[in-house]
Amino acid sequence: MSDSGAGMVSWVLNGDPVESPAGMTILEAAKAHGAELPHFCYHPGLSIAGNCRICLVETNRSPKPAISCSERISDGLEVQTHSEKAVEAREGVMEFQLINHPLDCPVCDKAGECTLQDYSFDHGPDESRFVEKKNIRHTKDLGPTIKIWGNRCIVCTRCIRFCDEISGTGELCVVARGDRSVVDVFPGIPIDNPLAGNVVDICPVGALISKDFMFQSRVWNNEHTETVCGGCARGCNVTVETNEGFVKRLMPRENTDVNDWWMCDFGRYGWRYAHDDRRVSVPRRGAEAVETELEAHRDLGELVRGAWGGSKKVAIVVDPFLTCEEAHLVGRVAAGTGATVGGWLPPSGDELTFPGKFKISGEKCPNRRGVEAVLGQEVFGSQAKAVESMLNSGGVDLVIVFAGFPNADCPDALASAVGKATARVAFTLFDGAWSEAADLVLPSASVFEKEGTYVNEDGRLQRVRSKDRPGDAQLAQPGLHSASISSPWVTSELVALQRALVHVGDAERSLSAAGVFRQLADSNEHFKGQSHRGIPATGVPLGGLAPAGVGEGSES
């Protein structure tokens, strides 16, 4: 039809004339118009295989139903998604999918988020007509983190395509033929690539199971928090799933500007430190625990007040796990005391780029760019040297150290440098040389307990959320602990710093993370015009930080 716009195709979906961009498949175009079609083998991030046939629809182009995941729309195409023929075709496919399926949902970890379960509910028969013996296929380990229940496999090949196209490692293949075919690895070559965990997510059934999550919780009991991964500067969008305050697993969240649909195993399985028994969970003066957090925060306030106005020599050592909000408060303390601010990055890892464009950053921390943008200086670059020599030359009256390094992998320079100051305050996740000599030790919050924003290596501002929002909940009721991800409870640096500032008289009252961000947005040109509420779920590129061509440009 000549009247459709450039690149647009006019077609008919269930009797309604609609327009969609040319080149789309029926499944994608129908979804854009609100008609979800079932699919197993189709995945937006993978090539089209068209082998499961659950997406069948009726069209005016062929007497036989067409697979909507690979058939593209064209002018004049008429599609019926719920005609008798289409529904019957899908029901037939569903019956075939189920004949050899063990239906062991009660012990299957996918139950509750399994598309086979959902579609069987929507399209499947009530009863099986299959009286013959079901096939038995292998149940075995495919690699250090992944196990396969072959009986459940519907041979959609999503996992195989992932290993071929995204990770580029090609460990998986289909073995055997016909109804005995099942996914396997080549002999002696386990699946252990850095993106392996994703095949479990994309498996539409419970055939591939993550050994880390196996039997840990039923998925419908999990609570979901949309946040970003703290594993590296990439800042993959993730959903943290918790159950009764305990992290159960991390799942990637779609963001085509950052991580597409994927995340790496380092980030995925890197949450255990948050529940480590060795974590510092109560504030201490030296070795002796402080009764209440408020008391410890007052101590901090007292130390800061003593140094207020630039009368003392103060050094602040920041870590790249601080949120932008926390960095802003550090900036205020530094401005008030005339402190020198510097910091160290954790040991760097390998930078990896995969054939599917997925990138893992070598910088194993989430917010170097954010902290530097907030503080307006290269705190982890030239400033690190300045702080180090200042601390090593002695004569520093007060040093405040932020050592929120997961797994206690603090840089050595930090550990050796801080011991020489007269008064030492350490915010830390784990004890080490940097905290053992400190006069005041305060617990750091892990990435899962923080509330605020991070800036990734591309200069994209993204929200970090915690389930119990320690910052906000605690501020609402001063003096009350907020239950956080780990037990016992941890208050974030955000709260401690604000209490100290209130004690000094530099702030009237403590604010939520969103409130602190408002101050930051008012005072820092990079963050101008941003607000917590205004940041979309997939983040927003920051003005002056994002390299050209990333995202849509800043809103400032």
Next chain:
Amino acid sequence: MGHDAHAEPEKKPGKLGLLGKAYLPAIAQGLLHTLGHIVKWDHNTLNYPDEKRAPFPGYRGEHRLTRDEQGREKCVACFMCSTVCPAHCIEIVAEEAPWPDREKRPKIFNIDMMRCIYCGMCEWACPCEAIELTEVFNIPVRTRAEKIYDKERLLSN
């Protein structure tokens, strides 16, 4: 008087005579009635706990975790019962089963009997007939903690 034409006329409390005010005739009447029952021996109460009433069919008492023919718990730790439980009183922690024919089993299976409302939904939900409500109802305990039944306790019910 009510608006309803069919309403019973209100009873006016009658004036008590001297006898009535002494209450003695009424008391004697009551005692006689009781005596009548003792003589007739048609009382309905049981001498509990020496005598016990047979529970009605379908009576919902304390839970039992059932065993298969090899004496292992049938439960596969699917969490259906704890999901359906309206009182949220079932706590399960799953683990890998050590047996070749079973994948999953409960490591911890606790029911807080004091929170339980004995609705029987857990029994309905179980796909393995692994949990059932028995006719046991009279288990007194000395502490609240004893009323949180663990797996062993439930298997022995």
